[in-house]
Amino acid sequence: MPAPYLTAPISADPRPALSLAAQAPTFTTSQASSWWSSLPYPLTLFLNTESQEKWTSYENLFLACLRTGDYPTAYTCLEALIARFGKTNDHILALQGLYQEATAQNTGELEEVMKAYDEVLREDPTIFSVRKRRAALLRSVGKAAEAIADLTVLVDASPTDAEAWAELADLYLSQGSLEQAVYCLEEVLLVMPNAWNMHARLGEVVYMSAQKMEGGDQMKALAESMRRFCRSIELCDGYLRGFYGLRVTTGTLLETLQGAKKGQPTTSDPLAGDLAPPSVATVKKLNAVATAKLAEIVRRGTAGEKGWDGYSEAELKAAKDLIDRDTQRIER
Known part of the structure; x- marks a missing residue:
């Protein structure tokens, strides 16, 4: 399987996503052309190739096609994922919501997506993937305070979710709440101490403060x-x-440092454990x-x-x- 399929198009640069999306029709056609694809379930499970790489490829191609506006191919990838994992799978529910968000034509359709999220969470509040999508949708329509409330509930229930802490930090930063943003980024680093991008992000927020x-x-x-x-x-x-x-x-x-007066006391506090200025x-x-x-x-x-x-x-x-x-x- 080609290696590019295994890399999600997360870069801000659109070129990787465009390149990946261009390969999606070839990939989906090659999978659908297999003679066993027309067999009824569950026979396909015995004859179809099954690997984590295959379904990762489908998801990455789905995301790339959504990003580039190739909705028919994105839907083809989504259908394959639904056929394999089922409509009620937590992750599949989030991908379905993402597709509906991307293809929504107006505010009314986005509100329908929100209602669908609310219905899913009403039945099972522990589906964190859907709660994250709901928070993202709230943010996209300008309801940052509600998105923060949603993510706060999530991190209370799952304090080791680094992704949720990072998104919460970004939301607080967008509202000018620097202290809260710093706290959230520190929580990210407790979970992922070697995330160099998060260290730099924390440096940026501290510099702003x-x-x-x-x-x-x-x-x-x-x-x-x-x-x-x-x-x-x-x-x-x-x-x-x-x-x-x-x-x-x-x-x-x-x-x-150069503007400070000579003889000015340092800001270090041995009792509090503060470091002396460099x-x-x-x-x-x-x-x-x-x-x-x-x-x-x-x-x-x-x-x-x-x-x-x-x-x-x-x-x-x-x-x-x-x-x-x-x-x-x-x-x-």
Whole structure:
């Protein structure tokens, strides 16, 4: 089975989804053309090829086709999944709802989808996949507060659901509730301590909260943000977003440290376990490392070198603009 089918189209870049969706008709035709496909159930279970990879491929192609607007092929994939796992399967219920959301033509049809979710949850409140879809739909129609309430119920019942905590953090952030967003991201990292993207995301939110602080509290928040970005690039040494955040955070922290008056007491508290603020020399070194790595990523990523082609054009442009902006500031 072709390897691309086994990778879900989760990237913000639409090209992988377009490429995957283009292969969907060939895949579905090859599966349907098998002579045993016309046999009645349960004979198909004995003769049909059965593997996790096959059904993962169907689901990934279904998602890619939904994203690219190829609804007929998406429905073909969905029918195959329903035939295999049944209409009442928790995951299949969520996929059916996702298809109905994508093909809805107006607000009224979206409300019908919401009613269907409510009916499913009324019968069984523990179907978390449907509750997640309901929260996503609430958010898409501008009902963020209700979506937060839904996800709060979910994480109370399943506190190790990292996906739900991450979505809840994003919702709180969209409402300007930075403290709650930080708490949710910390919960994600309790479940997935090596998720470098979540360390970087937490660094971003802490950096945003630091902009609303002053004095020692601001310095402490900036130092914490810097440490989060350091951890993200420690876990993934080619993570552009981590190096970008480290470059921005260290730049701001340098200005804060250099602007502090001599003899000003540190913000560390040995009894509370707070770390002392980093030294200016340390922050300068990290700033230089981040700048050098960003420059390398931009140079080699723009050239399309092998192993450096996974960055989007928008990411490379943002990194280049950051480096150019700082260079112009130094020349002035």
